[in-house]
Amino acid sequence: MPEVGWSALLAFWGLSALGAWSQTLTGFALGLIVMSGTTLFGLLPVPVTAQIISILVLLNGAMVLWRDHHHADRKAVIAAVIGATPMIALGYWLLHWMVGSALEWLRLILGVFIAVAALQLVHRPQPWEARSPTPAFGVAGATGGIMGGLFATSGPPLIWLLYRQPLTLDTIRVTLVVYFVITQAFRLVLTAADRSFDRLTAIALAGALLAVAVGTWAARRFPPRVSPLAIRRAALVLLFLSGVGLIGTASVALARG
Template sequence: MSFDLNLLLFWAIAAIAAWVQTLTGFALGLILMGATGALGLMPVPQAAAITSLLVLVNAVIVLSRGWRDVDWPALKMVLLGAIPMLIVGFYLLHFLAGSALGLLQLLLGVVIAGSAAQLAARPKLRETRSPPITFFLSGLIGGTMGGLFATTGPPVIWHLYRQPMPLAAVRVTLVSVFFLTQILRTGLVISSGGITQSMLISAAGAAPSVVLGTWLARRFPPRLETATIRKTALLLLFLSGISLIFSAIGKLG
């Protein structure tokens, strides 16, 4: 990939995604994958690989301060479900990328639009903690999504925010899930020979963009309410997902 407008736009989207995630606590991967897919900036496997790297950058910044708040039992059960299905999802992505690009784009659109709709519906807080098996099941679904599109979050986010846990524990546990699953995903990319020069160039500019977006959100928080930013981001995510779905249906038809 040369230094063209698409590359600069990808870096800008990475900064915006990190800014939104720092303020709202969700969806760096969803924003980056949704915008990249809707605008056609790069192939889905490459975008997912770079997204994994950027999630790691953001997670290191967050966990360097708050790792002591991790809910270890929840993290363990989510990872037990997520890790095997992430591997399945990763190899499914490469199968579809080689044989069914239209179907892959349709899946991405459904994941983006569905995740935005799910995150827009605030989960009702439970009075008691859910059974451990439910954390495992949320990990199964999230791991599949993480393997396909580097977006482990939505099912796990929805489930953890229903629990009677301190918000700090929920947020840091989620970041820990993202961090550990994307380490695995990045390892799969490396082992499969998926690291290319164009990917390294894209990541080299996007990583500082993520750091910049995170710093700006902390140093100069906007006057807008976080809820307004969240609603706007979810609406744009939903629209990008719908755009991907209609585009894919046109190709499949």
């Protein structure tokens, strides 16, 4: 088990609170914020971080959905989950293969994924006049599934598609939360079968659960006096910078190697 100091754990817990706060307000970003910040600053190993994110998403989802679950678009969720499930399994297998032999390539892939996701989501696109056919949501789920298995962040393709639908913001937000809860629960089943839960994961998770509970509660109890779009854009600017930082550090390491 790698040694991790209290400063790294405190920073990780802070990222968890920030991610929960953002996801409660916008419907996404918990996994992206926690994974990008943790990987950029080397706080925890990628497999440990991804495993914890899965559990944190479940807690945040439970707190959000107990009151708002009726807003979800069931057809979109079902199609996206069907598309994502086999690809999450593939991504999880790739995670164990790449961490041992190509850690810097893994870091580079994550940086590109985060930077591109942030760029495409900074501006809320104009909704289309007609709803996309149901299979399109399955394709979006499958596209993000591999990254969901690798980094527990499978949302950007589905986020991109949902924000182009003629749906209310509440429907988009809750549909995303339901999708994240189901896909992360499936990823947890994979990690349980692998028996990869260790003492470091338990310690980091304990504090992160409290941080997520506080972040979720704060977002619902004291929403900021700015538009959700402004919050979303600020979070995505930070994500983009994190992605660029990951690309830079990985590129330097690969060039030296």
